[in-house]
Amino acid sequence: MLLVDKFGRAITDLRISITDRCNYKCVYCRSGNEGAIYQDLPFSEYLRIVRLFAGVGIKKVRITGGEPLLRKGVVEFVRELSRLRTVEGQPLDIAATTNGHLLAEMAGPLKDAGLRRVTVSMDAVDPECFARITRVPTGFARVLAGIRSAKREGLDPLKVNCVLMRGFNDDQVEAFAHFARQEQVIVRFIEFMPLEEGRLWSPDIVVPLREIVERIGRVLPLVELPPNEASETARRYTFHDGVGEIGIIAPVTQAFCGACSRVRLTSDGKIRTCLFSQVEHDLYGRMRAGASDTELRRYLHRTVQQKEARHHIGEPGFLKPSRSMVHIGG
Numbered sequence: 001m002l003l004v005d006k007f008g009r010a011i012t013d014l015r016i017s018i019t020d021r022c023n024y025k026c027v028y029c030r031s032g033n034e035g036a037i038y039q040d041l042p043f044s045e046y047l048r049i050v051r052l053f054a055g056v057g058i059k060k061v062r063i064t065g066g067e068p069l070l071r072k073g074v075v076e077f078v079r080e081l082s083r084l085r086t087v088e089g090q091p092l093d094i095a096a097t098t099n100g101h102l103l104a105e106m107a108g109p110l111k112d113a114g115l116r117r118v119t120v121s122m123d124a125v126d127p128e129c130f131a132r133i134t135r136v137p138t139g140f141a142r143v144l145a146g147i148r149s150a151k152r153e154g155l156d157p158l159k160v161n162c163v164l165m166r167g168f169n170d171d172q173v174e175a176f177a178h179f180a181r182q183e184q185v186i187v188r189f190i191e192f193m194p195l196e197e198g199r200l201w202s203p204d205i206v207v208p209l210r211e212i213v214e215r216i217g218r219v220l221p222l223v224e225l226p227p228n229e230a231s232e233t234a235r236r237y238t239f240h241d242g243v244g245e246i247g248i249i250a251p252v253t254q255a256f257c258g259a260c261s262r263v264r265l266t267s268d269g270k271i272r273t274c275l276f277s278q279v280e281h282d283l284y285g286r287m288r289a290g291a292s293d294t295e296l297r298r299y300l301h302r303t304v305q306q307k308e309a310r311h312h313i314g315e316p317g318f319l320k321p322s323r324s325m326v327h328i329g330g
């Protein structure tokens with residue numbers, strides 16, 4: 001039986017955090033005072049979990065963190081994942097999200113191991129602005145080298161995610177449009193969500209989709225593209241000449257919960273059915289207690305039934321989740 005929640009949404013996409021450690025201190029994510037908080041599991045346990053999920057309909061697995069490339073053994077883990085099959089007998093679509101700092105040297109081995117796609121987080125194309133946001137002075141050159149190396153290795157189409165914040169990097173919008181064309185990458189702007197360790201978020205700091213489209217359109221006319229699939233989170237645009245692609249992910253101003261196909265696994269083995277869940281489901285606790293695969297599959301079905309209809313960002317009474325993004329896995 002495949003995973004379908006009580007609103008009829010098929011759950012086909014698993015995001016799995018393999019560590020909540022990170023070597024960047026992006027101002028919108030980490031306070032800079034906290035390190036890792038939660039335990040990592042051995043890769044063999046993540047593998048068992050992914051195998052269980054694949055057996056009930058998961059097709060895409062995204063490895064994330066913290067910073068997933070910090071975890072020793074990640075290449076071998078990807079190789080093991082690539083041996084798993086979906087219910088239809090197809091290989092899993094394996095992707096990773098990374099800050100790119102270690103990608104230049106790891107892109108080739110990851111691709112060889114079976115990674116299909118990579119998303120690199122990069123919040124500025126100006127090196128000084130990049131350093132102010134990440135609080136890592138030498139990061140920009142490394143991340144750019146990582147992006148180029150991943151493209152050379154065929155991890156294509158390569159997506160570059162940028163979280164826009166008014167007063168921090170909103171002046172980078174137009175330069176990012178040029179960057180997408182020059183580097184032949186898909187740049188995706190993400191609206192800032194209230195998921196940070198500190199207290200930076202406010203409605204005013206969010207740069208909304210409409211504003212991004214208008215601003216880029218003034219320098220390079222945009223043409224909207226159809227979604228690749230129903231659960232696509234990004235609104236997609238190309239330019240008048242068809243060269244380059246921009247995506248805008250607008251969870252705040254244009255939420256896409258109705259088409260959500262995702263669940264998340266935290267590094268310590270808890271299932272989260274929404275980024276903004278107020279409850280976690282202790283899958284690993286059940287594994288440690290000796291539950292069989294059949295019992296665990298039943299647990300996955302029960303858990304998915306509790307998936308929230310939608311998030312409530314910006315509404316009165318909104319509650320931040322107990323974990324911030326870096327400890328959930330973005």
Ligand code: SAM
Pocket residue numbers: 022028029064065066067068097098099100119120121161162163190191192193194195196325326329330
């Ligand atoms: N370290 C990896 C990276 O940098 O991509 C993976 C983990 S990171 C938490 C995953 C993604 O979440 C990044 O693209 C990051 O920019 C994004 N992110 C973190 N906090 C966010 C927030 N409050 N709102 C929107 N996106 C956020």
